[in-house]
Amino acid sequence: MIARIAFALAVVLIVAVSIGPLGYAVVTSLETGSALFTPGLWPDAPTVANYAAVFAEQPFARNILNSILVAGGVVVLSLALAVTAAYALARVEFRGRGLLLGTVLSVSMFPQVAVLSGMFLLIRSLGLYNSLPGLGLSYLMLTLPFTVWMLTTFVRQIPKDLEEAAIMDGAGPLTIIGRVFLPVLWPALVSTGLLAFIVAWNEFLFALTFTLTAETRTVPVAIALISGASAHELPWGRIMAASVIVTVPMVVLVLVFQRWIVSGLTAGAVKG
Amino acid sequence: MAGVEIDGLVKRFGAVTALDGVTLSLPDGAYAVIVGRSGCGKSTLLRLLAGLEDATAGTIHIGGTDVTGLPPKRRDVAMVFQSYALYPHMTVFENMAFGLRLRDGRRDKATITARVREAACMLHLEDLLDRRPAALSGGQRQRVAIGRAVVRDPAVLLLDEPLSNLDAGLRLSVRRELAALHRRLGTTMVHVTHDQTEAMTLADVMVLMEAGRVVQAGPPLDLYTRPATPFVARFLGTPPMNLLPAVVAEDGTAVPLGGGGRIPLPAVTLAPGSAVEVGVRPEAMTACPPEAGHLAGTVQLVEHLGESVLWHVDVGLAEPVVARLGPDATIRAGDRTGLAWAADATHVFQDGSRLADADLPGRSAQVCPSCGH
Secondary structure: OOOHHHHOOOOHHHHHHHHHHHHHHHHHHHHOHHHHOOOOOOOOOOOOOOHHHHHHOOOHHHHHHHHHHHHHHHHHHHHHHHHHHHHHHHHHHHHOOHHHHHHHHHHHHEEEEEEHHHHHHHHHHOOOOOOOOHHHHOOOOHHHHHHHHHHHHHHHHHHHHHEEEEEEOOOHHHHHHHHHHHHHHHHHHHHHHHHHHHHHHHOOOOHHHHOOOOOOHHHHHHHHHOOOOOOOOHHHHHHHHHHHHHHHHHHHHHHHHHHHHHHHHHHHHOOO | OEEEEEEEEEEEEEEEEEEEEEEEOOOOOOOEEEEOOOOOOOHHHHHHHHHHOOEEEEEEOOOEEEEEOOHHHOOOHHHHHEOOOOOOOOHHHHHHHHHHHOOOOOOOHHHHHHHHHHHHOOOOOHHOOOOOOHHHHHHHHHHHHHHHHHHOOOOOEEEEEOOOOHHHHHHHHHHHHHHHHHHOOOOOOEEOOOOOOHHHHHHEEEEEEOOOOEEEEEHHHHHHHOOOOHHHHHOOOOOOEEEEEEEEEOEEEEEOOOOOEEEEEOOOOOOOEEEEEEOOHHHEEEOOOOOOEEEEEEEEEEEEOOOEEEEEOOOOOOOOOOEEOOOOOOOOOOOEEEOOOOOOHHHEEEEEOOOOOOOOOOOOHOOOOOOOO
């Protein structure tokens, strides 16, 4: 009995800690003026003025579109590169395969700050500074290591017989990838792609460094740069409204695809 | 349709030799069963026939064409995998049509549909064509795997342990279906298994392998009645043949080590003192008084199998001799008994090969004692 009460309390605590900040953001986004500074579970006079202001005072719709374009492009590119790389790393015997996999993994351990200046030079020399393709390119450095690793694990779990059956049926490598592996891998692609999308959607440091104008900014940067009437005023209401606008779609996405995310995250842990 | 000629085939994986010079000829339309213990190279041989592995040395001809260096799709062979390896995202129909579409991309849809339906009809899969593999039972998946292979009408059909994932009852019925399928198609089939019953019942040509070599190939009954080596003798039959190490005495009989009896040898002339192995199958033995038989010993264990009784008789050797007797044979453990058998049931091996073909009248006299042929 005591154990069950303790368990219930622990669950309540965990839920409160994880949902609390988001809930408070929602509440705050519906308040204006001095109501912001009176804590409560629900505002006395809820208003959507903050949401209107977010779109009125800066090109926030454009920022959302930028985020969708960059994150979507990064997902498509990452998956296309990672699937072909994973086929080679999982199924083709070649010298230095283990070293290559290790190198890919070690890239993901670099702190972002360490590569910031190098990445800046690279993007500027390619003429991609302050543009969405430049941002996408830099995000590939963040997403490719784990997409390659995850998909390599998934490809390894595909029975060798399946590939050989396709070979006996007369299929070449591209047919095998396209018509046998991709359909079998699609739950893995969904979960890997979603993780890559979240990384690109939430990224802040590169987005702040490699963009200059409001029209090329992505959402996290746009939110951080929302400013009030004076330097001494932080417009909490609008910041929270903007945060809710970009968080809710992510939460919905994750809830819809959570089954695949779970199977994707554990797939690497246990060898099937 | 085509015969298969394998000549001096060698396959090495690094330092490991999986196939050590396999030479084998399978006539057109044969049902060949390659049998042996795990690790004897039988699956490697099948994969080389399929083209999934490259030969280190030697040649493979299918239907008179040298296919040794050709990729699988240019060999006109199809394979049924042990795990079935059905495409999980395709329906039964798509599974069977996949190879047809890839090979004959220009062929019209109607022809492909007709051929899939024909194969499905033959394997009783008509009602399952729209299902996915996940919705099928083990036996149904097996039939789809066979259907996917035969729908292309290959010259040679390869089967890798096709029955090993089925339960015992299903195995029996699929075995019957395989035999019927072979009668109907007339395709050359090569079937790999470790199960001697499968090999005995299905094969026209039985190929027994050991350590990367073919030990003996021929009709299954030939292998059973005239095993070329002690290995073949022990491999076929349950319980296996009794092999007694013995020494040839002055009077031409063989005396088993331990002195458990005197075994008259068939018409072979062996110098007294030569070491031989005398083989006799459990079911060939009959019980008799201790002093009247070829062997005498103490019964250690009696096993009742219902249709027969197994006596484990200690004749002074490391292993007891096993005799299979009629169900009404009665004896108690600890009793002494004699064992006798007909003269043509005696197999004699020397230095690992067969000496006499006493069971083939007229040939025993011409047997060459050194090579056993």
